[in-house]
Amino acid sequence: MNVKQGSTTFLKVIIFLAGIGVLALCIWLPVIAVRDARVHPDTAYFLIPFLVCAYGFCIAFSVALYQAFKLLTYIEKNNAFSELSLKSLRVIKNCAFTVIFLFLLGIVSLMVLAKTTGDDAAGPISLSLMGILVTSIVAAFISVLQIPIKNSLNV
Template identity: 30%
Template sequence: MMKKISIVFLQAVIVLIGIVALVILIWTPLTEGRATNLDAFSIYSDPFIWYVYVASITFFIILYKAFKLLSYIGQHRVCSSSSIKILKSIKYCAIVLSILIAMAGVYIKLFHNLEDDPAGFLAICALSVFVSIVIAATANVFEMVVQHVIAMKAENEPAN
């Protein structure tokens, strides 16, 4: 019972993170420095904003896969090939996300308005890349553990 409550709680946290991220993606362009005097069409036609939206797809895939993995844990199916596929997907999405965030940071560093200070944005990029790499490494470790458990189960099952 307690395990089920914990899983539901973690799934709710994942949904909440997704909602907050979506609100930030919609709200931030409206309040960003160069967009304060622009209309909504001009703001959302900016190629960099579109890049951020496309890059964020990998973030939402990670959240979806984590939600799905938690449901497998709740169903006692964590030691399955489906879980390994989910963990691989999370790992690869986190790697892609870290690359996309680093590319956004490089773009802003090279092409920012000279009147703007990109230090805050670059710090957020660096932190986000670090978090993405930690997520990829964690998913990789869990993937290896699950593969090891599956291999141990296969060795210990009696041959028919």
């Protein structure tokens, strides 16, 4: 096993473990949401927007993980500079923008919830803004990676 094969295998294992974590989150998410709705029945109407954002995030993140797995497979087969890898990068970037949109939707929902209940939502909103920052960095990095691939395909 050469160094490139070992590195891509390690990254594939990490992607697989992240996928298992997302699957576990999807399984336990309704249980957590129903438990919170029972504890706070006055904000139970917030359950639907929360689940829509959470499952949308999980779906977009899972698609991005799958495309990253495919991209690593292309790298292993020495097809890193191909139309297929460019397509995978494009899908990952679109998933990043979807996640950013869902974070913004969640921030708006938190602000509405904070206005109706009188609670302070500064903590969750700041965490959401940090998530937007990280996702924006990933999207920018993907855009930078797309440039040499496009240039090599046009030559």
